[in-house]
Amino acid sequence: MLKKDRYRAFIEHFETHMPVAETELQYEDPFQLLVAVVLSAQCTDKRINMVTPALFRDFPTAAHLATADFDELFPYIKSVSYPNNKTKHLLGLGxxxxxxxxxxxxxxxxxxxxxxxxxxxxxxxxxxxxxNQPNMAVDTHVFRVSKRLGLVAMNAKTPLEVEKQLIKHIPKQHIHKAHHWLILHGRYVCLARKPKCPECSITHFCRFFEKNRLNILEEFVGTEAGRK
Known part of the structure; x- marks a missing residue:
């Protein structure tokens, strides 16, 4: 399948089946989203959503962060990854x-x-x-899934390379949603260690599935036989 056809199939599928695609981080304004995204680096959205209600209650604006100190802020985010650095970042950010x-x-x-x-x-x-600016954030899910699907070259080595290739081929009006399409597909279906190919609805244009079809099907048949 040609790359242009993969992109067309990708956009048509998700526009049909996931027309509304949003971040799973919980926020009410740009400031809260900024704080949540900073905290989410190398941490799960689920964990961040557990931490931020109390944080946003007591530090609802940049002014509140700007007047806080390390010992005051740290307890709110001590359960996230790299809490020391992130506390310093938030204080400086405020x-x-x-x-x-x-x-x-x-x-x-x-x-x-x-x-x-x-x-x-x-x-x-x-x-x-x-x-809704046409900017593509490339996290580990976007990096992995875009390569597996065949949207970007397998030899793309950096997030910036992947970003540039995706931006080049995805129409501007879809870019802000395509970011979430790739993330959510990677988070729930195209898992890093064991992608759920038998459950996937886009294998018809997936390069990874094309190359590994027989092994995937054999493994699936063996797994199903073992359950009986």
């Missing part, structure tokens, strides 16, 4: 938002990446989710 952006979350990737703890991936998430 101060910079107040000092340079009047307490508001900036709307460009260039401005966002100036903030402590905010890299290109986080900035792309914020701009695409809040303002």
């Amino acid at each position: 101060k910079m938002l107040m000092n340079e952006f009047n307490g508001e979350v900036p709307s460009t990737v260039e401005e966002l990446t100036k903030l402590p703890g905010v890299g290109r991936k986080t900035a792309n998430v914020i701009t695409s989710v809040v303002w």
Whole structure:
């Protein structure tokens, strides 16, 4: 299958079956989303959603973070990954938002990446989710699934390479949703260690399935036989 046909099939499938695709992080405004995404680095959305209600209750704005100290903030996020660094990032983020952006979350990737703890991936998430900008955040799910499907070259070595290839081929109006399509498919179906190919509804345009069809089917048949 040609790459253009894979992209067409990818967009048609998810536009039909997942027309509304959103982040699973819980938030009420751009500031809360920014904090949640910073905390979610190398951590699960489920864990972050357990932590943020109390955090947002007591630190609802950038001004509240800007006036907090380490010992005050750390207990709220001690259960997430790398809590020491993330506490420092949030404190610095609050101060910079107040000092340079009047307490508001900036709307460009260039401005966002100036903030402590905010890299290109986080900035792309914020701009695409809040303002529907055609930016593609590449996390581990997007990196893995886009390669398996055949949307990007297998020799793409960095998230930026994957981002550029996806942006090149996905129409602008779909990019902000395509990010979530790839993430959710990777989170629940196209798992890293053992993808659920027998349950997958897009194997008809998946390069990974094309190359491994026989092994996948043999394993599935063997598994089903073992259950009987």
